[in-house]
Amino acid sequence: MPAFTPPPLPSDDKRWKIVNGTMRKNGFARHALIETLHTVQSSFGYLDDDAIRFVARSLRVPLSQAYGVATFYHHFSLKPPGKHTMTICTGTACYIKGTDKLVAEAEKHLKIPQGQTTKDGNISLMTARCVGACGRAPVVLTDGELVGQMTSAQMLEQLERWAVE
Amino acid sequence: MTIEELDQIAESTRAEYAKFDNEINVCMGTGCLSQHSDQLKDALAKAVAAQGKNAFVRRTGCMGLCAAGPLVLVDPDETLYQHCNASHADAIAASLGGAPVAELQCDLREHFEQQVHVVLENSGHIDPEKIDDYIARDGYQALVKALTEMAPNDVIQQITISGLRGRGGGGYPTGLKWGTVAKAGGDLKYVICNGDEGDPGAFMDRSVLESDPQRVLEGMAIAAYAVGASKGYVYVRAEYPLAVSRFTNCLRDARRRGLLGNNICNTPFSFDVEIRLGAGAFVCGEETALIASIEGKRGQPKPRPPYPAVSGLWGKPTLINNVETFANIAPIIRNGGKWFASMGSERSKGTKVFALTGKITNTGLVEVPMGIKLRQIIEGIGGGVPDGHTFKAVQTGGPSGGCLPAEMLDIGVSYDALVREGAMMGSGGMIVMDDTSCMVNVARFFIEFCMTESCGKCIPCRAGTAQMHAILTRICDGRGAMEDLDLLVDLCATVKETSLCGLGMTAPNPVLSTLKYFKNEYIDHIVHKRCPAGVCNMQAPAAASELEVLA
Numbered sequence: 228m229p230a231f232t233p234p235p236l237p238s239d240d241k242r243w244k245i246v247n248g249t250m251r252k253n254g255f256a257r258h259a260l261i262e263t264l265h266t267v268q269s270s271f272g273y274l275d276d277d278a279i280r281f282v283a284r285s286l287r288v289p290l291s292q293a294y295g296v297a298t299f300y301h302h303f304s305l306k307p308p309g310k311h312t313m314t315i316c317t318g319t320a321c322y323i324k325g326t327d328k329l330v331a332e333a334e335k336h337l338k339i340p341q342g343q344t345t346k347d348g349n350i351s352l353m354t355a356r357c358v359g360a361c362g363r364a365p366v367v368l369t370d371g372e373l374v375g376q377m378t379s380a381q382m383l384e385q386l387e388r389w390a391v392e
Numbered sequence: 393m394t395i396e397e398l399d400q401i402a403e404s405t406r407a408e409y410a411k412f413d414n415e416i417n418v419c420m421g422t423g424c425l426s427q428h429s430d431q432l433k434d435a436l437a438k439a440v441a442a443q444g445k446n447a448f449v450r451r452t453g454c455m456g457l458c459a460a461g462p463l464v465l466v467d468p469d470e471t472l473y474q475h476c477n478a479s480h481a482d483a484i485a486a487s488l489g490g491a492p493v494a495e496l497q498c499d500l501r502e503h504f505e506q507q508v509h510v511v512l513e514n515s516g517h518i519d520p521e522k523i524d525d526y527i528a529r530d531g532y533q534a535l536v537k538a539l540t541e542m543a544p545n546d547v548i549q550q551i552t553i554s555g556l557r558g559r560g561g562g563g564y565p566t567g568l569k570w571g572t573v574a575k576a577g578g579d580l581k582y583v584i585c586n587g588d589e590g591d592p593g594a595f596m597d598r599s600v601l602e603s604d605p606q607r608v609l610e611g612m613a614i615a616a617y618a619v620g621a622s623k624g625y626v627y628v629r630a631e632y633p634l635a636v637s638r639f640t641n642c643l644r645d646a647r648r649r650g651l652l653g654n655n656i657c658n659t660p661f662s663f664d665v666e667i668r669l670g671a672g673a674f675v676c677g678e679e680t681a682l683i684a685s686i687e688g689k690r691g692q693p694k695p696r697p698p699y700p701a702v703s704g705l706w707g708k709p710t711l712i713n714n715v716e717t718f719a720n721i722a723p724i725i726r727n728g729g730k731w732f733a734s735m736g737s738e739r740s741k742g743t744k745v746f747a748l749t750g751k752i753t754n755t756g757l758v759e760v761p762m763g764i765k766l767r768q769i770i771e772g773i774g775g776g777v778p779d780g781h782t783f784k785a786v787q788t789g790g791p792s793g794g795c796l797p798a799e800m801l802d803i804g805v806s807y808d809a810l811v812r813e814g815a816m817m818g819s820g821g822m823i824v825m826d827d828t829s830c831m832v833n834v835a836r837f838f839i840e841f842c843m844t845e846s847c848g849k850c851i852p853c854r855a856g857t858a859q860m861h862a863i864l865t866r867i868c869d870g871r872g873a874m875e876d877l878d879l880l881v882d883l884c885a886t887v888k889e890t891s892l893c894g895l896g897m898t899a900p901n902p903v904l905s906t907l908k909y910f911k912n913e914y915i916d917h918i919v920h921k922r923c924p925a926g927v928c929n930m931q932a933p934a935a936a937s938e939l940e941v942l943a
Contacts, residue, residue, distance in 0.1 A: 257688055258686070258687045258688035259688060260688035260689075261668075261669070261671055261685065261688050262668070262669070262688075264671075265630065265669055265671065288688075292689070295690055296688070296689065296690055299673065299690040299691065299847075300670075300671030300672050300673050300690075300691070301671070301672035301673065302630050302631075302670075302671035302672035303671060317592075318592030318593055319592040319593035319749075319750075319787065319790070319791075319821070319823050319837070319838075320592070320593045320749035320750050320755075320823055321592075322592075322837055323749075323750040323751060323823060323824075323825055323829060324750070324751075355631065356590070356592055356672070356674065356841070356845075357590075357591070357592035357593065357594075357595075357631070358422075358631050359422060359589065359594075359595035359598040359599075359629075359631065359632060360422050360423050360426060360458075360595065361458075361592075361593050361594075361595055361747055361749040361755070361821075361823075362423045362458025362459060362461075362595075362747075362749060362755040362756045362757075363423050363426060363427075363458060363461075363755075364749060364750075364755075366426075372426075373422065373425075373426035374426060375423065375426050375427065
């Protein structure tokens with residue numbers, strides 16, 4: 228069997244080298260698909276068509292399988308995130324402490340449903356299935372930073388701050 | 393590494409700390425870190441240096457009482473301070489050697505005294521990023537003992553005697569599982585640690601991985617020796633970045649100390665572990681789905697048998713246990729299976745860690761002997777429902793569990809008792825609800841969770857949960873009919889009996905348990921068009937989500 232040569236990097240963007248590094252570390256094994264997509268997501272912020280194609284070809288995984296995995300897991304996003312992200316935890320403890328109202332208020336304030344980004348690309352409104360900080364419910368992540376016992380006033384203030392930046 | 397070398401490390405670490413008059417432990421678990429306990433720790437270190445105190449400031453894992461965080465524990469006096477921030481550092485440092493800072497002191501002795509810590513014995517006492525801290529508290533004694541003094545069968549026998557059952561929720565006897573994997577043929581076997589703690593409202597595994605990662609690794613290594621595996625995987629949720637980083641660090645340290653890698657303790661036993669990140673799929677907590685995920689595929693479960701113990705990861709015999717199960721292994725080997733079996737109830741041995749959250753005063757992690765009454769956990773250790781509200785229900789077992797009313801508070805917590813009453817142990821989430829929670833809405837919340845988390849492979853789960861959600865939404869919106877209740881019970885039975893994996897089989901539990909104990913609330917919604925808790929908007933038009941389902 229001829230030796231497998233991985234495809235060339237899509238561009239000279241340095242981040243592709245990081246992605247390639249993950250695959251190389253795993254010997255370009257097929258089971259490294261999720262690991263590699265994690266690297267793409269953390270390097271680029273989301274998975275675009277080019278990235279999925281490149282990873283699928285490098286790992287010799289059918290494109291359908293790579294796309295299936297990318298869409299199966301909630302952690303992977305196929306759309307670029309906003310400049311800022313407000314992630315509201317909707318786990319049970321947070322729900323009992325009224326997080327559904329936080330979501331409704333944020334949706335009203337930003338005029339977008341959860342899971343979307345404002346038209347100007349500034350703020351993404353996401354929900355999470357429990358971040359495991361239930362002792363501090365209700366919890367939100369503002370740009371990845373965990374804030375516990377969030378009130379709607381506090382949350383709206385943060386959204387205002389981001390809007391005028 | 394020999395037992396003598398291990399003792400020497402422990403001795404010298406203890407001697408190093410003994411030089412200090414005081415040890416100041418600062419909780420740096422996720423809960424307290426979110427309130428900047430890292431800044432508090434730095435401020436304390438500065439204050440101690442500035443005041444010339446002979447004290448050591450240590451980063452530790454979770455101390456359990458998340459409600460009162462950030463927490464600081466000053467040893468040897470065991471003074472616990474609550475709600476600390478960097479501005480309190482000077483006062484705490486100044487109090488060393490004198491009277492404690494009264495206004496910060498946390499006076500919750502009864503909260504801690506009613507607990508028994510086995511899994512959490514080191515949490516809050518050691519630096520989770522220092523392997524020597526773990527060794528100084530008898531860490532790795534069990535692994536060295538197993539490798540040098542015990543045959544693999546002896547190890548399995550001790551686990552069997554201990555009566556330990558899987559802490560992930562199923563409650564399968566651990567010794568039996570290990571025995572099956574050990575008997576399976578083939579020279580390549582795997583050990584997997586299931587850290588895909590997807591139950592919302594549960595954070596025991598996160599806390600153990602963050603606070604005492606070496607304990608989990610030691611448990612895995614002992615398991616690998618017992619069943620004859622040489623490779624392990626730890627599957628952790630990507631939502632737990634701190635747990636991932638602390639476990640990564642733990643692996644590196646263990647390799648450096650020769651406790652992981654080739655020929656551990658100069659024996660033929662070799663074992664190495666890799667971390668695999670979850671990607672946000674609840675179903676991956678199911679063992680065959682988790683295996684598919686490690687193989688780089690979509691996390692869809694497979695029919696069992698064959699069980700992973702016979703044909704698991706890449707078709708090889710695989711042992712899968714939960715984080716908390718592995719965390720129990722080292723103390724069992726150290727103290728013997730009989731010691732473990734002396735705790736707990738008839739058929740549920742040992743202790744269990746619960747995440748106590750919701751409408752309860754002392755939110756956080758507690759570890760109690762099995763068999764303890766629910767009332768003691770909620771009213772005693774948990775401090776009851778705050779703000780003058782009354783207790784309505786406690787939900788155990790996450791989306792697969794059930795809601796138990798006040799009348800059930802006197803049952804003892806064990807695998808069998810909870811299942812008998814329509815709930816389940818689950819991984820250990822315990823969410824308390826008061827009179828402001830609507831039980832119909834709660835049932836809808838859980839079904840919505842299972843509906844969105846259903847992997848879509850089998851129809852009962854995929855379509856059944858969607859239909860149940862549509863009915864519950866109808867009832868919540870005041871458009872329900874009494875026939876809907878029969879339909880719900882019918883659907884529940886179908887989904888329960890015919891789903892492929894645990895997700896579908898247990899998804900109806902929240903509906904069935906609320907129907908059993910809170911049927912009057914359903915009737916209020918349907919007949920009187922009112923929501924007793926004032927949660928549901930009874931005149932709401934058909935929700936968009938329901939229309940989507942029907943379309």
